[in-house]
Amino acid sequence: MKKTQCLPQRLALAVSMAFTATGIYAQTDATYPTIPLLGVQDVTVGCKQHIQNYHNDVKQLEQTKNNTSWFAMWDKFNAKQQDFMGPVEILSQVSPDATLRQHAEDCIVEYTKFTTDLYQNEIIYQKFKQSAPRDAIDTKFKQDNLESFEDTGVGLSTEKKVQLKNILEQLTQLSQEYDRNVRENKTKLEFTADQLKGLPESYITNLKKNAAGHYLLGFEYPEYNPFMQLADDDQARQKYYYEFTRRGTEKNLAILKNIMDLRYQMAQIFGYPSYADWATKNRMAKDSKTVNQFLANVKNFVTPLQQQTLDQLQAFKAKTLNIPLSDAKIQPWSTSYWGEKYRKANYQVDQEQLRQYFPTEASQAWLLAITSHLYGMRFEQAQVPVWQKEVRYFNVFDAKTNQFLGGLYIDPFPREGKYGHAAVWPIYGSSTLTKRTPIAVLVTNFNRKGLNADELETFVHEFGHAMHNILSKTRYVGQAGTSVERDFVEAPSQMYEEWAKNLQPLSQLSHYCSPACPTVDQALVTRLNAAKNYGASIQYARQTLYAQYDMSIHAADALQKDPMTVWKNMETQTSLGYMDGTEFPGQFGHLVSGYGAGYYGYMWSQVIALDMLSAYKGNLMDSQVGQRYRQTILSQGSQKPATELIKDFLKRPTNNTAFYQEIGGQRLK
Known part of the structure; x- marks a missing residue:
């Protein structure tokens, strides 16, 4: 999941009746907010003008005497920034025009300079300190913003403020260059x-x-x-x-080292021993020690399970090829191949054959339909200007009240220069105070003809992020949607993945196929989940490695570490080992784009996600639970701490029972 980084606090996807598609692809004549299609001149000239306007707004905010309306004024100012920078951010990643992408990146750098100045502004900081919250939402909003100012160095000396500003600017530029080296690699x-x-x-x-x-x-x-x-x-x-x-090229290894060093320097400025300690302080985990212990526990649990799975694959390979067991070692480049062979032989699961069950267009229609049913909403496709002809746009309404909730763009297929993974950008956040409605952009790179089971799960995951944004009904833009703690943000989407693995919703997908496609039955679901459970230990062992690597290069000894050497040493110690010459850290984009010292959050939030599923009691299409989930989790954004959101929904604190069952491949559904 990708988050728009507009604020310093973000420095750092069997039903008893067949769902009907009525209204899902209906055209709507009503006009609602959409993303403006900016051209090169709009970005180059507009960027300078907008940032100058923001500086003028700051001067007015400094002079305001009415602190009783301070939160409302600040919210309006945040929204104004989003109105321009949201579109710039997404176009920097998806525009077919390389020149526009470059100018958009340049604008983001200039905006970073502005936001650093803003959040180092002592006058504005004091306005927040002196503001009087009316209720718990205001209190949380005040605290969130105070932390943003403090994390950007408002309390530092003039010299350290300048130093921090330079670091933040360099980090933005380096992150862009790193992503660009991967995204625009045209090697064939x-x-x-x-x-x-x-x-x-x-x-x-x-x-x-x-x-x-x-x-x-x-x-x-x-x-x-x-x-x-x-x-x-x-x-x-x-x-x-x-x-x-190696698709990031060796340039990215040097960039990553530079980022590591700059992040360490930033942590030192704030008096923290490591960037990992600085980055985790406002998250659920609170400190790096807690994160490292969590990852160590997972590693201890999953490592022997992974070895058992690899031993099974090695024996299967030896038998299949009629070769000695000693010659059948499973290599890093062969796990997917032999895993697929094993699943076909033992579970009759063929990922390529699954594309006939999950045609891409039908999968989208199905996903809109089950989401509509579950959360009490509807989607209406509308013709609006888009940056590329295959992009779709949907207006989203509450099914009961017909209230307009927000807009959703889906950019589904790969093309040159486009962001290469699957992610959601929250372009505009919600604000009930100003009746502002959200807009989200869901970006994927799918096969045009059909999805396999893993890709369907990815689609549902990212759609969960989109709904977290669009169903947000927060008072303030700054607390909208996925502005929650980084180690909670994946939980709603990870929970939603279950809808891509359960017969109840999956059996309905064939209703949206044209021409007809096979219907998913219980036998197929059982085989799919057994096959997925079989590979769970390899997947979680890999995720643990990624997370521990992330924490290691952001530890207190970061300056003494070379990112490639650390990776080589860590991967060498795994059951699969390291392949000479490979350069995984040079294309691990999460490290530079918001998940630095935060990749652990994928597993941390998975604990929560699997536990939250218990509220459905096996009935995933229970719309009453879905509506309660919408109100207690999705609509709340970060108006409450994540621990409170979870308690509101589960009526108890979370536990890790389901998570360890998942790792061990014991969760058969």
Whole structure:
């Protein structure tokens, strides 16, 4: 999940009746707020003008005497910034125009300078300190903003303020360069027809060839993932794996080291021993010690389970190829391939065949429908200006009151220069105070014909983030949607993944297929979940490695560490080991774009997500529970701490029972 980083506090996706698609794709004539399509001049000239206007607004805020309306004035100011910077942020990632993307990135750098000045403004800080909250929401809003000012150095000396400002500006530029090196890598690898054996004809026919008749493959996930799962040629998979990990180029290793050092310097400015300690202080975990202990516990639990799974795969490989067990070691580039082979043999699960069950368009219609049913809403597709012809836009309404809730853009398919993963950008946040409605952009890179089970789960996950934004009904923009603690933000989306794995909602997907597609039945769901449970230990072991690596390079000895050396040493100690020459840290975008010293949050929030599922008591389409979840979690944004939100929904504190069952592959549903 990707978050718009407009504020310093964010420095740092069997039903008894068939759902009807009525209204989902209906055209609507009503006009609602949408994202303006900015051109190059809009961004270059507009950026300077808007930032100058923001500076003028700050001067007016400094002079205001009416502290009783301070929160409202601040909220209006936040919204004004979002109105321009929200569109700039998303266009920097998805615009087909490379020049526009570059100018948008430049604008974000200039905006970072402005926000640093703003949150180092002692006059504005004192306005907040002197403000009088009316209730608990105001109190939380005040505290959140005070923390933002303090985290940007409002209390520092003049010299340290300047130092911090320079660091924040450099971090923004380095993050952009790192992402750009991955996103805009146009390298194409050559493979012969023999090297593509095992891949379906539908995959091969979409590939381009060079003059020699060799197939050309790039680094888009719809090309890479099927190849790694299905290509029989082990050396070809090794080659692709090697190049894929290096797609950020060695430049990104130097950038990552620079980011590590700057973050360490920033922590030192604030008197913290490490960036990890500084970054976790306002999260659920509170400190790096708690995070490291959590990750150590998970590692101790999952490591022997992963080894058991790899031993099974090795034995399966030896039997399949009729080779000695000692010659059948599972390599990092072969886990997906042999895992897929094992699932086909033991669970009759073929990820490519699943695309006929989950056609891309039908999957979208189904997802809109089950979400509508669960949360009491409806989607109406509307024709609005979009940055690329395949982008869709939907107005979202409350089903009972017909109240307009917000707007959703879906940018579904890969293209050159586009953000390469799946993520949601909250462009505009909600504010009941000003009747402001949210807009979210969901970006994916899916196969146009159909999804496999993992991709469907990704779609549902990201849709969960979009709903967290659109169903937000917060008083203030600054507390809208996914502004919650970083180690809670994934929980709503991770919980929603269950709807992509359960018969009750899945059995309805075929109703949206045209032409007809097979219906998901209990036997298939059982096989899918058994297959997924089988690979859970490998997945969680890998996630633990990523999180521990993240914490390690942001520890107190960060200055003495080389990011590639740390990664090589850590991966070498795992059951799969390290492949010489690979450079995973150079393309691990989470490290530089909001999840630095925060990647642990994916597993931390998974504990919460799996526990929250218990409220449905096995009936995932219980709209009464869905409505209660909408009101207690999704609509609240960060108006309350995450621990209170969880208690409001579960009526108790969370526990980790379901999480460890999941890791151990014991959660059969």
